[in-house]
Amino acid sequence: MTTTILVPAHVPAIPEMTATAQAASVTTALRSTATTMSDVSEWMTAHGAPADWTGDASLAADHAMTRVAEDTDAARAAFTRVAIACDKFVDKVCALTAVRDGLVSDRSKRNGEIDALTTRINQSTADDIATLQGEAEALQAEVDRLNDRIVRLWDDVEAAEDLLIAAFQAVDSTSEGQDAADRDTTDVAALRAELTAIGGDPQAINDWWTHLSPAEREALKISDPDLIGNTNGIPTGDRDDANRTSLDRDLDDLTAKQDAGEGLSKEEQRLLDRAKAAEKAIGIPDTQPLVDSDGDGVGDPVDVNLLVYQPGAFGGDGAVAVSYGDPDTADNTAVIVPGITNDGTSIATQGADAYELYKNSVGNHESAATIAWMGYDAPSWNPQNALDWPGDGLDMGSVINEQKAEAGGRLLADFVDGLRATDTVDPDTGDARSNLTVIGHSYGSTTAAHAAADHGLDADALSLIGSPGAGGNDVNNVKDLGMPEGKVYVGAADNDFVTWLGTDGPVGMGQDPAQADFGAKVFPVADGPEFHADDVGQGITNHTSYFDPVLNPESLSNLTSIVQGDEPTLTGGRTQDANDMAFEWAQDEVAHQVEQEVATTVQEATDVYNDSADWVGDRVDDFTGLWP
């Protein structure tokens, strides 16, 4: 007798969603267009016909400008509406993508169970029939529930798309745009004034921002992207929205001008260079896959946030900060403070280091955000005074004093306060605080030390690498930095000549933090090859390798541990004074150069002697040939 057990059919593959979080780029474009409309409308409203126009021509011009202002405001209102709708759509798509990922995982599990049950049935005896029958029915119920959830997913996707389409259709004519503008009661000028009145308290700013309506927040991001994107206390996602709007605007405006054959002024070219550098930094993770935590066979996307974008700041050097990961939700956050020679154009370089640290930091399954923070005026070229050397043009002259580090320290402390204010509660652990580490490199370490000693840097750990000094005459040991006990770490390569500069007094930039008696925890790094004065490039390599996985994996590994909140490998601090290391190098260098000079002179004399001997030999041969 044959018994039939009905095994559920395999759950068919769940197609990829056509909409992805990449749709956010459309929102950025819409917001950028709305910003342009807003600027035009505001300008038209604020300006009438030129003052020296009179009579009918003046009146006609005023009327025409008013009409244009109204029309552009209608367009601005329409773009604002659809930008809000797109934002909501992207949020929905992200949520539905997570639902789909769960369904894909469940499908794989159920199909595996179906295969296993089929195998057992094929190997069963009559005694197993009842049990297998029961298991098959239970599995069929699970499969039915899964299929229902898949149907609901696509219903939700369709509903989200319908909402978006409806939002576009609601403002797809001039009159509907005008109607949207008339009903738009958001007073952005008043909101701007409120924000300005709060001052520089990031927590107060965050409280104020979170109490605004979504429409008010969107209106401010469109009318004042430069303000919203660079105010500490505004949440990371909103800062990113606003700064990408500004970046889009700059790239569009300047490349359009170039494409039209118009030459860019020097200032515009500098602005474009910084905008392109920011764009390159944002794009670093696009081509480098990461952990495939959702098991869909594709590396997880990285949430990149443009936290600061002020390409004209600091006399044209520019201020930019890019975060790989979202610091508002990350378990671990690192802020990397670069040093001399850096400005807005080098943000992609700093971004590459930050992303290297990010990739290693998420290896423990915890989320991370690593931020390349070029938010202060590091000693570098000042492009506006490029020919004024050695004055302001080469502002690296200021590397031998601490003024920029002192000013940068305040900006860094404010930035970190902003990160603390926007940190959100982790739904899994209930913990609101990200483990936050500030890593100062080179002159950036002096800046970070000033942030700690002078401004109460609110970080959990401070790491100083390649440091020329721990800032200020008042910092004599690690306790003077005011950081939590045992949470100041130092990495210093012996052949990094910048680390030989640490000294107190009017010339130095503070104590060498790698000294054993300074009291910081010193972790081992690769020292790099010794170098001579005629190969200072090697010295620079040694100074700029602390994040390099090939040239200095020891350093990168230890920095990763610190960012993850773990202890790095520790080594004893230096017992030789930093300046003595410099002095010793100089003495050796003098001896080396003298040896080189003597060797060169001996070689030259030998060459002259050999040439002369050859010449004499030739003449002897000549005469010998003539002699009978």
Place this chain on the structure above:
Amino acid sequence: MTRILLVALAVVLAATLAACTPDGSTNGAGAPDNDAEAFKTEMDAFARETLPQLEAQVGGEWTGFQGRFFEKGGNTGQWEYTAEGGTTKPPGTADEVLDKIEAVLIEQGMEITRPDIIADITGRKGNVAVQVTRALDDDVESISLLRVTFRSHDRLKSSDDFAENAGTTDLLK
């Protein structure tokens, strides 16, 4: 004396870094100006020859490997050429996967360090370095995602605009 030395060092540092910026006229180490271009040619060829073998031996779908230059340290005139990519869930145990990769790299004439400090395998041939890393620390039995990075071992010191303007090169094509 110490003070004079420190000022001298600081000035040398500033002047050297300035001279090494892309607009400068020297290349810091006496290397030929076109070493970035020469290295790009060398590494692109190496990666294009190696990647198909890795795909064939290891299996799985390989993505990424966009070669591009990054200036190291910021406006120093020192460049790194790097291309990173990888594959998810390569079949076999972690050891089997790494063995296959090591074999391919040895076949390509590389000297192998396994394990290295931060990578599972580092291979080196001339100035080309290849690092192979499991993305998750606890991928002991099998590998969820494997990162493979081709990069220049030593910095490229170039005073011309080649590195800055090279853009990206898709090395999987």
